[in-house]
Amino acid sequence: MRLEKHIALVTGAGRGIGQGIALALADAGADVAVADLDINIARETAARIEKSGRRSIALQVDVADPDSVNAMIEGAEAALGPLGITVNNAGVISIKSVGELTLEDWERVMQVNVRGIFLCTQAALRVMRPRGFGRIINIASIAGKIGFPDLSHYSASKFAVIGFSNAVAKEVAAEGITVNALCPGIVGTGMWRGEEGLAGRWREAGETEEQSWARHQKTLLPQGVAQTPADMGQLAVYLASAEHVTGQAIAVDGGFSL
Ligand code: NAI
Numbered sequence: 696m697r698l699e700k701h702i703a704l705v706t707g708a709g710r711g712i713g714q715g716i717a718l719a720l721a722d723a724g725a726d727v728a729v730a731d732l733d734i735n736i737a738r739e740t741a742a743r744i745e746k747s748g749r750r751s752i753a754l755q756v757d758v759a760d761p762d763s764v765n766a767m768i769e770g771a772e773a774a775l776g777p778l779g780i781t782v783n784n785a786g787v788i789s790i791k792s793v794g795e796l797t798l799e800d801w802e803r804v805m806q807v808n809v810r811g812i813f814l815c816t817q818a819a820l821r822v823m824r825p826r827g828f829g830r831i832i833n834i835a836s837i838a839g840k841i842g843f844p845d846l847s848h849y850s851a852s853k854f855a856v857i858g859f860s861n862a863v864a865k866e867v868a869a870e871g872i873t874v875n876a877l878c879p880g881i882v883g884t885g886m887w888r889g890e891e892g893l894a895g896r897w898r899e900a901g902e903t904e905e906q907s908w909a910r911h912q913k914t915l916l917p918q919g920v921a922q923t924p925a926d927m928g929q930l931a932v933y934l935a936s937a938e939h940v941t942g943q944a945i946a947v948d949g950g951f952s953l
Contacts, residue, residue, distance in 0.1 A: 699724035707785030709736025711884035715924020726750035728771035758811030808852035829872035864942030873941035880948025917950035
């Protein structure tokens with residue numbers, strides 16, 4: 696599964712899962728554009744890729760803004776060449792019961808997780824379709840296969856990512872373009888760790904964040920340990936290489952969704 700001569704773009708790649716995927720694509724030989732809302736962390740990932748011998752560029756983007764998304768695609772192609780692989784990874788979460796959710800909470804998650812995936816997919820297809828080649832990988836979640844309490848808005852957004860990816864896969868299947876959803880399980884990024892992460896927010900009385908993180912891994916995951924950004928990178932490299940896998944929503948979750 697080598698990706699030499701391929702140009703890839705990963706959104707939300709300044710840290711966490713997006714960073715793991717960007718590094719894995721570069722390890723497999725691709726040149727990788729690193730896009731993030733936070734340009735400083737995007738630059739750090741891009742510097743690591745360049746150090747490993749591949750070309751890279753850091754781009755600032757807000758995936759919910761159409762002009763920003765179009766500028767990102769143009770910037771990636773101007774710096775690195777024709778884009779063959781896009782990983783639409785940027786996403787946000789918040790934790791509230793359905794009764795507590797404000798319209799603002801709902802819309803923020805939908806803007807980034809759903810509108811962002813739509814805009815990035817559409818903009819990528821604009822350049823991929825005329826060339827008859829493309830690999831689009833949309834990062835969903837196991838929360839896109841199963842509903843979770845206090846995450847109804849997030850689950851709704853990730854179910855949408857899977858449905859959207861499945862439908863678009865059918866639209867472009869005969870044009871050399873695959874579209875898949877990758878569903879991470881539990882990964883110890885900022886989304887889970889820290890006081891504001893899920894491990895911090897879902898603490899039992901007297902429990903530290905570290906203990907809560909250990910408990911969640913043990914009780915939720917059949918394998919007992921969290922997945923890593925590099926695990927997500929492995930599947931992304933596979934999906935970027937595979938010609939006949941499309942319209943799928945594949946979990947990397949240590950059996951969580953079994
Ligand atoms: P993270 O919070 O560590 O990283 C998210 C990155 O996206 C950050 O660098 C952030 O600056 C960027 N970002 C946020 N809003 C953006 C916007 N509007 N435009 C551009 N970039 C933006 O999160 P993590 O854990 O790495 O999550 C990545 C993806 O994986 C998300 O789509 C998330 O929903 C999904 N996921 C994560 C899981 C986990 O256990 N960490 C589990 C299942 C899915």
